[in-house]
Amino acid sequence: MNVLLTGATGFLGTIITNRLAEKGYEIYALIRNETKAKDWLDTLSLNTKKAVHFVYGDLLKPSGGLTDKRINELTGKIDSVIHSAAYLSFDDNERETVFQINRQGTKELLKLAEKLDISTFLHVSTAYTLGRGKEGFEALYQPENREFVNAYEESKCYAEHDVMSYQEKFHVAVLRPAIIVGNSETGDADSTFGLYGVMRAVELMKRHVQKKQRNSKLDSFKIVVSDEEKTHLVPVDYVAEIVTGALTKSVNGSVYNVTNPYPPTNGMIMSAIRDGFDFQELEWVSFDQTEQLTKLEQKMNEPLAVFEPYLNRTIDFSEKNTRALLDRLQLNSLAMDRAMLDRIVAGFRHRNEQPEHV
Numbered sequence: 150m151n152v153l154l155t156g157a158t159g160f161l162g163t164i165i166t167n168r169l170a171e172k173g174y175e176i177y178a179l180i181r182n183e184t185k186a187k188d189w190l191d192t193l194s195l196n197t198k199k200a201v202h203f204v205y206g207d208l209l210k211p212s213g214g215l216t217d218k219r220i221n222e223l224t225g226k227i228d229s230v231i232h233s234a235a236y237l238s239f240d241d242n243e244r245e246t247v248f249q250i251n252r253q254g255t256k257e258l259l260k261l262a263e264k265l266d267i268s269t270f271l272h273v274s275t276a277y278t279l280g281r282g283k284e285g286f287e288a289l290y291q292p293e294n295r296e297f298v299n300a301y302e303e304s305k306c307y308a309e310h311d312v313m314s315y316q317e318k319f320h321v322a323v324l325r326p327a328i329i330v331g332n333s334e335t336g337d338a339d340s341t342f343g344l345y346g347v348m349r350a351v352e353l354m355k356r357h358v359q360k361k362q363r364n365s366k367l368d369s370f371k372i373v374v375s376d377e378e379k380t381h382l383v384p385v386d387y388v389a390e391i392v393t394g395a396l397t398k399s400v401n402g403s404v405y406n407v408t409n410p411y412p413p414t415n416g417m418i419m420s421a422i423r424d425g426f427d428f429q430e431l432e433w434v435s436f437d438q439t440e441q442l443t444k445l446e447q448k449m450n451e452p453l454a455v456f457e458p459y460l461n462r463t464i465d466f467s468e469k470n471t472r473a474l475l476d477r478l479q480l481n482s483l484a485m486d487r488a489m490l491d492r493i494v495a496g497f498r499h500r501n502e503q504p505e506h507v
Contacts, residue, residue, distance in 0.1 A: 151177060152169055153177045169200070213257050231396070235251050235273075237342060262319065268319055274323050290306055298458045322405065324388075327381035328344060335492065336495050338497060347453060370430050370432065371450075375435045387483050394478040408466040424491075425495055
């Protein structure tokens, strides 16, 4: 099978590319920036490089920016589409751009897929199209009846409906990953969002503590995280395995919550971060204890406010469809333990400690 892949150069897209190549697929990567794409290609193994072909386009243009000639050349060559590209921004000022890329871009890709006469279209969405709710279903949510945390969630919710409207034309499925983190075995990651935003904040906090301790002993430094709430972290390799497996084993018109069946508590996550950073002065307090924060701690916690709706809310996600898909793929459900969290924290630290010239 030949797969047209969007978002190939991204964090998840790179792992999907590698996994597709390992399974013998040819990957047609839809790219807009040639220089960036060639730099990305240089990071791949030789075998993966051989399987990658560039398709120059732009999702903001009709039919993904492909000319009629290029569409004719690819018709009959492309069997499936994996749409993993997205614009991830929680900034209200970027609402129009978020919708243009995430929704209108999906619409143009669907039109292109129809012209290419593909058989399967997989849409990588987000588990958080449920908005501010605390119960996630493997079904479409009605965006008009939802309160969303930000435009990103809302745009992805509408895009899911656009994808499902094509299920009579070709096989479609929506895959909804939760908070994607590094490789489950190595901890390797290329991300600055979600958990990595928290770890970056902790890294900065530790530096401040070290400076303070040159003059006086600092007993603790507080971060605002609800200890007992659970957060759905999912390793990037686990997500990529499910996405690529869904090409042949998903059910038409189905939604899959790619979440964590046993999500760790925030206390467990923060303990791994505290120990991984060797930052024993780190403490975490709940939102009803913020009066305990010093002015410096308040300032250092401000950048984390954008992640609060995701990292301080326990959500119960249905996974019936995903468990059935895993059974068909003969894969086990995610079992995230403390050792895996330690590897993920170590992966972040190792990457940040690399010399600048590397």
